[in-house]
Structures are given as structure tokens and as C-alpha cells.
Amino acid sequence: QNFFDNWNFFTGNDPTNGHVKFVSQSEAKSAGLISTNGNSNIYMGVDHTNNAPNGRKAVRLQSKQAWKRGLFVLILPHMPGAACGSWPAFWSNGPGTWPYGGEIDVLEGVNKLGTNQYTLHTGPNCQMPATRNMTGKWVQSNNCDNSKSASGGGGAGCAVGDKDGTFGSAFNKRGGGAIAYDIRDSGIRAWTFTKDNMPSDIRSDSINTIHWPKPNAYFPFGGSCSADHFGAQTLIFDITFCGDWAGSSWVYNTQAQCPGSCKDYVSNNPGAFSNTYWSIESLKVYQGN
Numbered sequence: 001q002n003f004f005d006n007w008n009f010f011t012g013n014d015p016t017n018g019h020v021k022f023v024s025q026s027e028a029k030s031a032g033l034i035s036t037n038g039n040s041n042i043y044m045g046v047d048h049t050n051n052a053p054n055g056r057k058a059v060r061l062q063s064k065q066a067w068k069r070g071l072f073v074l075i076l077p078h079m080p081g082a083a084c085g086s087w088p089a090f091w092s093n094g095p096g097t098w099p100y101g102g103e104i105d106v107l108e109g110v111n112k113l114g115t116n117q118y119t120l121h122t123g124p125n126c127q128m129p130a131t132r133n134m135t136g137k138w139v140q141s142n143n144c145d146n147s148k149s150a151s152g153g154g155g156a157g158c159a160v161g162d163k164d165g166t167f168g169s170a171f172n173k174r175g176g177g178a179i180a181y182d183i184r185d186s187g188i189r190a191w192t193f194t195k196d197n198m199p200s201d202i203r204s205d206s207i208n209t210i211h212w213p214k215p216n217a218y219f220p221f222g223g224s225c226s227a228d229h230f231g232a233q234t235l236i237f238d239i240t241f242c243g244d245w246a247g248s249s250w251v252y253n254t255q256a257q258c259p260g261s262c263k264d265y266v267s268n269n270p271g272a273f274s275n276t277y278w279s280i281e282s283l284k285v286y287q288g289n
Helices: 026-029 167-175 249-255 263-266
Strands: 008-009 020-022 041-043 054-056 060-067 070-076 086-092 102-106 115-121 137-139 158-164 178-186 187-194 217-220 233-241 278-280 282-288
Touching: 020 233, 054 233, 070 278, 102 178, 102 187, 115 187, 158 217
Parallel strands: 020 054
Antiparallel strands: 008 060, 041 278, 060 233, 070 178, 070 282, 086 102, 086 233, 102 115, 115 158, 137 158, 178 187, 187 217
């Protein structure tokens, strides 16, 4: 019942220039965008009833607490499903001027894609090795530097692409699952589990990741990237629309083959977003040995 007491509701302009209107907790509750529903799962969705020429109503939650080290485990029966123009994400961000506190994108994708992408965004001097002990594959770049001093005035961070079925409707069709990541002195690891392959201890209070499989994504710290790039991380859930990634013509029209302009589609097709919601069983943070 007190899940939402742990979060601040962000109501400013979307930093990624999305076609979205982030609303307060009271407005989200009255509009049916959030719900605790007794002992069942937490619900966070978007307005899927009204046309939205000025941006579709949604929520962006930022945790009141921040953690520098820890294991974060999100059990997720349902994530926002495939929809043209949508851009849902579960991620975390460090303090200070972006990207110098470090950003960790754990669960992120756009439009109708069924593949998760894990990405780090940092200040200068954070380079990842091309070969790492993970099941995913690096994409775009191994240079995590997103500062203005980066080549070309700012890169796209260092990303790892997962296999199909790890995001959106493809993930939901497999019964949901769990997302986990840890921040240690030696690096950052991330896992995506579907319902049929979740570790047996993932719901316990005595998790031991040594028994878990190889991570989907691994970002080691060492000579090429220091742990100091990542300050205490604030957790964030959001669903935005269009914007810098989902709304770019190459991604929206060419890659996802979505119709017309992104803003027009999102504004005038509310029913397309009835499946654009988070259903959360639990979110736990573990610290210590």
C-alpha cells in the first residue's frame, strides 16, 4: 500500500524531449494511471482514453533514496507492451550535472522492438573492453563517455544489446519475469530473466548471485573505467513517447515501420496504449556481503 511513498513524482519537461505530460501523484491516482489494488501488483500506466495533442499523460517516478552499491531486483509480471511511439525505461542516475554522476539504463526499448538494451552514460575516460563475460553483445560503441568533450560533442554511451524476447510484448508473452542489476567495486552486471528461468532464490532475502548464470550485460571497472564515474544512484521508472530516440525518423519509420509522424500517432491513437503499463510484484534492494 505504501509503495508510492518511496518515490517523487517528476512533473517537469521531459529531458529527452518526449511528447508526454508527466503528472503528479494525485492527478495520476485520480486519472487511474497508478494503483496499488490491495495485495495485488503495483500498476503504473498512461492515459489510453483521450486524444493528447499536447503530450500523453504518464508518470515518471524517482526514488527518494539513492544507493552507491547494491543489488537491485525487480520482479515484473508485465512491462509496457509494443506500441509505436512508446519509450519505457527502468534506470538509475547519479547526482550532479548529467552525465558526470553516471547513468545506468537497465531496461529500455522503443516502439515495437522486442529486445532490451543496457547502456551506461558517463563523463570522460570510461571505455569498456570489446570482449566481456556476458551473453549480450555490445552495440554502437564501447565508449561510455557522453560528455560534451566526447568525440563529436557527445556519444550515445556504451550499450549492450540482448536477445529477442527480453523486452515489451515478447517479454510479457513469456509470462513476465525479473530484471536485476548490481553495482560493485569491480563493475556493473545486469540480468533479464523470463518467468520460466528465474533463479530459485530471487524472491528470498538471502540471494546469492554466485549461483546465477552469466549476466546478460557486464561493464567491468578497472584501468579503462573507474567506479568513481558512478555516484549514488536514484532509481527511475518512466514511460515517455517519441522524443530523441523513439521519435527519430530512422528508428520510428524505418526501423520500427510505424505510420506517419510519431507525435500525430501518439496524440490521436489513445487505444494503442492500453497495454503500455508496468505491473510490479516487488522491487528490492540488497546491500552487504
